Amino acid sequence: MKIGVFDSGVGGLSVLKQIKEKIDFADVIYYGDSLNSPYGSKSVEEIQKLCLKIAEFLIDNRVNIIVVACNTATAAALETLKERFTSVPIIGVVEPGAAIAIKESKNKKIGVLSTPLTAKSKVYEKAIKKINPKSEVFQKGCELLCPMIEKGWESSEKNLNLLKEYIHQLPEEIDTLVLGCTHYPLIRDDIEILIDKKIVDPAEEVAMQVLFELNKLALRTGFKKEKKEKVKVDYFVSGDIEIFKKVGERFLGEKLSNVYQPLTD
Structure with a gap:
């Protein structure tokens, strides 16, 4: 196979x-x-x-x-x-990610970091609400992360500040964060430094x-x-x-x- x-x-x-x-x-x-x-x-x-x-x-x-x-x-x-x-x-990868997010979230307030197109499409919001219509989904499109990871991400102060800027645009009340781009698990360690939420990798x-x-x-x-x-x-x-x-x-x-x-x- x-x-x-x-x-x-x-x-x-x-x-x-x-x-x-x-x-x-x-x-x-x-x-x-x-x-x-x-x-x-x-x-x-x-x-x-x-x-x-x-x-x-x-x-x-x-x-x-x-x-x-x-x-x-x-x-x-x-x-x-x-x-x-x-x-x-x-x-x-979206529906599996949505399913885990619903399972992991206690308050059903879920944040999603993704590329701008994924955020604009609201694909995660649709998939999550299909499972649980009462969920609230907050998506942030991160234009610069994917190309930076593609070239080889370094955990520099400059890069961490950029990452922090994206993360901090999500509401504080979310209890779960979906890594809505498959590049983002490659920098999961840095994400975990900056946010104290349940992180979901689909x-x-x-x-x-x-x-x-x-x-x-x-x-x-x-x-x-x-x-x-x-x-x-x-x-x-x-x-x-x-x-x-x-x-x-x-x-x-x-x-x-x-x-x-x-x-x-």
Whole structure:
């Protein structure tokens, strides 16, 4: 079995990390579209076009499931992808994040840090209120964080002040903060320094959904799941491979091999 995971760059590695921890019988193809990062400042139409091309690439490489490991891409393109590609399950990150946020929040006042497009789409508010209509959702679009993390975030005073500025624009009464961009878990330590709230990373729940879908597929097809000694991950990076490897290795705590530049039209 093979899992396809894609993001606008390194952010989806936070999802990949959870997948590798929970699924030991499937290999992974990871596509980081760092050449076109950040997605959060693009139009919905641009993002849909990029996502369709990546999904086609993953399906050409015979994946059994696709994980849209990017909140912005989930907001802009998940339904489009599901309509276009019906041969494989396609999972986004927003609904799993919303479900955990509702579960963790005591007062149902939930903050979301995300890219500007994700915030503008109100996708988290819709998903959370679908589960619990009485919830209050406060979203803050952070224009600068994603590109800074993509290039290699440093815990400097300047960067912490910028992060603090974004966080402090959320109401004090929230008791739960959703990391509504898959890049943000890469700087979770710095976020935890600045806010004393329950922090939700949707990645763990996404990995559980992937496991559920693969188990269903195995039952349906008779596929025999066999534990691998080591899950193989092939990385395809549209932008600078060396920067991707540097940031990715620091976050995952392991050397990244099998990193390739995808062939372009």
